[in-house]
Amino acid sequence: MTFTIERTANPTDAATLARILENPGFGKVFTDHMVTIRWTEGQGWHDAKVTARVPFALDPAAAVLHYAQEIFEGMKAYRAADGGVTLFRPDANAKRFRDSGSRMAMPLIPEELFLEAVEQLVRIDQAWIPGGEGGSLYIRPFMFANEAFLGVRPASEYVFCVIACPVGAYFKGGAKAITIWAPENYTRAAPGGTGAAKCGGNYAASLIAQLEASKHGCDQVVFLDAAEHRWIEELGGMNVFFVRDDGSLLTPPLSGTILPGITRDSIIQLARSLGHTVVEQPYSLAQWKEDAATGRVREAFACGTAAVLAPIGTVRTAEGDFVIGNGEGGSTTASLRERLVGMQRGTQAPLVDGWIRRVI
Numbered sequence: 001m002t003f004t005i006e007r008t009a010n011p012t013d014a015a016t017l018a019r020i021l022e023n024p025g026f027g028k029v030f031t032d033h034m035v036t037i038r039w040t041e042g043q044g045w046h047d048a049k050v051t052a053r054v055p056f057a058l059d060p061a062a063a064v065l066h067y068a069q070e071i072f073e074g075m076k077a078y079r080a081a082d083g084g085v086t087l088f089r090p091d092a093n094a095k096r097f098r099d100s101g102s103r104m105a106m107p108l109i110p111e112e113l114f115l116e117a118v119e120q121l122v123r124i125d126q127a128w129i130p131g132g133e134g135g136s137l138y139i140r141p142f143m144f145a146n147e148a149f150l151g152v153r154p155a156s157e158y159v160f161c162v163i164a165c166p167v168g169a170y171f172k173g174g175a176k177a178i179t180i181w182a183p184e185n186y187t188r189a190a191p192g193g194t195g196a197a198k199c200g201g202n203y204a205a206s207l208i209a210q211l212e213a214s215k216h217g218c219d220q221v222v223f224l225d226a227a228e229h230r231w232i233e234e235l236g237g238m239n240v241f242f243v244r245d246d247g248s249l250l251t252p253p254l255s256g257t258i259l260p261g262i263t264r265d266s267i268i269q270l271a272r273s274l275g276h277t278v279v280e281q282p283y284s285l286a287q288w289k290e291d292a293a294t295g296r297v298r299e300a301f302a303c304g305t306a307a308v309l310a311p312i313g314t315v316r317t318a319e320g321d322f323v324i325g326n327g328e329g330g331s332t333t334a335s336l337r338e339r340l341v342g343m344q345r346g347t348q349a350p351l352v353d354g355w356i357r358r359v360i
């Protein structure tokens, strides 16, 4: 498919851009352009465009506004040491986007078209990629039902879009340990539901728990399973790992109710290559509390594209707090983080050659 390219008539001037890149924050400022591709029943994918980033004109009856038929991805472009630009495992994002689309009864975008759309945006807005340590261009591909129809069925029209924003560290404290809240009354996903799909609806459902977490002075929520309310699943937007005193790592299995994180998969492979045993098995909150007290679990961390690896220092429940290790993270978390970031930024060789995709 050929993309029509219409550069913005009002590009951000160099001085403003330099100021933005000094301290971009997370998800607040966006690049000048966007990519859109449309899908219509009978016609398939068409009208691929790179244009100025402008608001959508949506019919008030657009299906996404009523029934939330929407999926998204999150990935990053990095400035390489030689000035080039790379993506980390973007094919895994393209594949997961299709898996999410299947679950939400949406059309599946070919992986090559997804990747081309991402690369088009990275190329046209390459000046927006921060060069400094910790900076990157966060890329947000997404798709939504655009048919004006209030009947309940999969829509016959969709818009696929890619936007991007320069970002610094996800958590304000940088790599400092986070405090997480284990809610008593909320769950994120149930068996047979949409927990394994990257859809906006999962996030909408998690916000009230996040609000409760903030009220208790916590950074994030750790969700337990819906059936027994006992087993640890993941955070609102990050997977979770536990490091035990014998150096082994444990992470909850991909049971269908948690999101199959690409960071999660990369860490499993990386840790194994470094000689750690990694097990994917159910782990209860009660066991975690006990293991934290006995020292069997010395570290825990959350992981995802946005935050990379964030050590978990304290777990807060209605019954009280418990602390992991010294409450400040530990050496295994730090070294896995350093290795992963090194691969992503090209200062260390990738574990698998195909993990790094050069865009520029």
Ligand SMILES: *Cc1c(COP(=O)(O)O)cnc(C)c1O
Pocket (backbone or CB within 6 Å): 074, 198, 234, 235, 236, 237, 238, 239, 259, 260, 261, 262, 263, 264, 303, 304, 305, 306
């Ligand atoms: C995106 C996401 C993750 C992390 O996935 P990565 O591919 O590692 O970025 C974890 N959990 C949820 C709920 C997510 O939406």
